[in-house]
Amino acid sequence: MLNRRLFLSGSAAAITALTLPSSFAQALIHDEMGAVDRWERLRGIAGDLLLRPEDTGFANAALPNNLRFEAVRPEGVVYCNSPQMVADVINWCRDNDMPFAIRGGGHSYAGFSTSHGLVIDMARMDEIAIDAETGVATIGAGAINYEIYAALDAAGRTTTHGRCPSVGIAGFLMGGGIGFNMRRFGMACDSLISAEIVTADGQIRTCSETENADLFWALRGGAGGNFGVATSFTLQTHPAETSITVFRIVWRDKVLDVASALFETIDAAPDTMGTRxxxxGINPTMTGRGRQVPLTLLGQFAGSKEDFLALMAPVLAVGEPDFADIQEAPYWQGQDFLAEEGEPAYYRERSTFHTSVPDREFLAQAIDHMARWPGTGASANLVFFQTGAAVNAVASDATAFVHRDSRFLSTANLSWSKDDTARPDVVRASTDWQDELYALVTASxxxxxxxxxxxxxxxDWRERYYGENLARLSAVKAAVDPTNVFRFGQSI
Incomplete structure (x- = not known):
C-alpha cells in the first residue's frame, strides 16, 4: 500500500527529475525509493553503455592489449559519450570510492588502462573535424589512429603520429607522442593548441596557453590519467606529401660494421628522415643453425628514392642487405607499409633516451647480448627510434615533456606466447636477460x-619520466586533484 510520505517523496523526486538530465532522473527516483545499489545508480547514468560481467560482450570489453594483465578484470566497463557523462561517472567513482582506469586504445604497457574497479572507455567520443583552411584538427579523446589516419588522409594533412592503428590519441598525446615525423614536426604534444578535460571536481575545463595554462602545460608530456579525463584535443596539422620514400632493409652479415655506419649516417641525415x-634476439636453436643477429632499418624519407639511396650510400658500401624493400608512395599509402598491427599480446618494454650516438663498443656489447637470448615463443628486440632535430628545439621546461636533449630513444622489448605462460621459468629467464640488456644500455x-x-x-620512475619538471607537475596535480582521485601504479 502506498502511504502518503512515500507518495510525496516519490512525487518530489519525479518533479525534480523533470529538471535534470534523464540519466540523473532515473538514478534519483531509484535513490528516493531506496531501491538500488551503487551499480544500479551508475546504470541510471550510463544506461546500456555500462557493461557488467554478466553482460554479453563484457569479456572482450575487459581485455587489455597487454595480456600480461589479463587477470586484472574490472567490475564494469562504461562507454562515455559526452564530457558531461564523463563528469557524472567521475563523480560516481569519487562518491563510491571506486578505483577506475581510463581507456583510450588500451595499449598501456604497464596495464594502467585496466582496473579491478571500473574502466572508463572513451571509444564513443571519437569525433574528428579538420578545418580545410587552417589545417587545425579537433579530435575526440576516444579516437584511435586508424580513424585519425583516415581523416587526415581525406584532408591531405599529417602530423607526428605512431604506426599502430589501434593506439588511442589521448595517452599518445599526453605522454609526448613519437613517430617518424617527430624530427621535423616535434613531439606530438608540441602540436597541441588546446584540450578539454574533466577534472576530479567534475568540472569540464578548456586548457590552452591562455586558459588554465598550468594544466595545459602539464597535459603536454605529463602522461595520461594524472590530471583528469581528457575529452578532446585541438592540434595543428601539416600538409601531407604527395610522395615519400618508405623503406624496410635487413642485414644479417657484417652487422656490427653496418650498424656503426648506419647510426653515424642517420644521425647526420636531414630532419625529413625518420627511422627505427x-x-x-636469436635463441640457442637459431645460433646453432648459424643465424646472426639481424639488423632492421624501418622508416620514411620525405624525398625521392634516389635521394634516399644517396644518403644511405655509406652504409650500403659497408654491407649488402639480406633484404630491402624501398618504394615511393603517397604519404598515407606509405604509412600502410610502415604500420604494425599491435594485436593483444604478452609483452614487456624498458626504455631510455640516448644523448649521443651509440658507438661501436656499445653496439658490439649489445649485439653479443642479443645473440644470447634464452628464447620464448615470440620475440625480443633492442629498438632505437631516432629523435633529435625538432624534438630538441623545444626547451625542456616549455612543456611537461622534459626529454629534449636526446639523439635516440631505445627500448629493450620482450614478448612471449600464450603457451609460455604455462612455463614461468621460460618467461623468467628471458625477463632476467632483458633486465641485463637494460642494465647494459643504461650504463652508456x-x-x-x-x-x-x-x-x-x-x-625511480618519477625522476626518469619527468626529470626537472616533476616539481611543477606535482604542484599542478595538487591544485586540480588535491584528494588524488586520479591514481594508479605510477600516477603523479
Missing part, C-alpha cells in the same frame, strides 16, 4: 625513461 633501427650515455612506455619495474 632494431636488433633482433643515457638518461630518463619514456612516460609513454610505462615500466612497472622502475623504482
Amino acid at each position: 633501427v632494431a636488433f633482433g 650515455d643515457t638518461k630518463g625513461a619514456f612516460q609513454n612506455f610505462p615500466d612497472p619495474s622502475l623504482t
Whole structure:
C-alpha cells in the first residue's frame, strides 16, 4: 500500500527529475525509493553503455592489449559519450570510492588502462573535424589512429603520429607522442593548441596557453590519467606529401660494421628522415643453425628514392642487405607499409633516451647480448627510434615533456606466447636477460625513461619520466586533484 510520505517523496523526486538530465532522473527516483545499489545508480547514468560481467560482450570489453594483465578484470566497463557523462561517472567513482582506469586504445604497457574497479572507455567520443583552411584538427579523446589516419588522409594533412592503428590519441598525446615525423614536426604534444578535460571536481575545463595554462602545460608530456579525463584535443596539422620514400632493409652479415655506419649516417641525415633501427634476439636453436643477429632499418624519407639511396650510400658500401624493400608512395599509402598491427599480446618494454650516438663498443656489447637470448615463443628486440632535430628545439621546461636533449630513444622489448605462460621459468629467464640488456644500455650515455612506455619495474620512475619538471607537475596535480582521485601504479 502506498502511504502518503512515500507518495510525496516519490512525487518530489519525479518533479525534480523533470529538471535534470534523464540519466540523473532515473538514478534519483531509484535513490528516493531506496531501491538500488551503487551499480544500479551508475546504470541510471550510463544506461546500456555500462557493461557488467554478466553482460554479453563484457569479456572482450575487459581485455587489455597487454595480456600480461589479463587477470586484472574490472567490475564494469562504461562507454562515455559526452564530457558531461564523463563528469557524472567521475563523480560516481569519487562518491563510491571506486578505483577506475581510463581507456583510450588500451595499449598501456604497464596495464594502467585496466582496473579491478571500473574502466572508463572513451571509444564513443571519437569525433574528428579538420578545418580545410587552417589545417587545425579537433579530435575526440576516444579516437584511435586508424580513424585519425583516415581523416587526415581525406584532408591531405599529417602530423607526428605512431604506426599502430589501434593506439588511442589521448595517452599518445599526453605522454609526448613519437613517430617518424617527430624530427621535423616535434613531439606530438608540441602540436597541441588546446584540450578539454574533466577534472576530479567534475568540472569540464578548456586548457590552452591562455586558459588554465598550468594544466595545459602539464597535459603536454605529463602522461595520461594524472590530471583528469581528457575529452578532446585541438592540434595543428601539416600538409601531407604527395610522395615519400618508405623503406624496410635487413642485414644479417657484417652487422656490427653496418650498424656503426648506419647510426653515424642517420644521425647526420636531414630532419625529413625518420627511422627505427632494431636488433633482433636469436635463441640457442637459431645460433646453432648459424643465424646472426639481424639488423632492421624501418622508416620514411620525405624525398625521392634516389635521394634516399644517396644518403644511405655509406652504409650500403659497408654491407649488402639480406633484404630491402624501398618504394615511393603517397604519404598515407606509405604509412600502410610502415604500420604494425599491435594485436593483444604478452609483452614487456624498458626504455631510455640516448644523448649521443651509440658507438661501436656499445653496439658490439649489445649485439653479443642479443645473440644470447634464452628464447620464448615470440620475440625480443633492442629498438632505437631516432629523435633529435625538432624534438630538441623545444626547451625542456616549455612543456611537461622534459626529454629534449636526446639523439635516440631505445627500448629493450620482450614478448612471449600464450603457451609460455604455462612455463614461468621460460618467461623468467628471458625477463632476467632483458633486465641485463637494460642494465647494459643504461650504463652508456643515457638518461630518463619514456612516460609513454610505462615500466612497472622502475623504482625511480618519477625522476626518469619527468626529470626537472616533476616539481611543477606535482604542484599542478595538487591544485586540480588535491584528494588524488586520479591514481594508479605510477600516477603523479
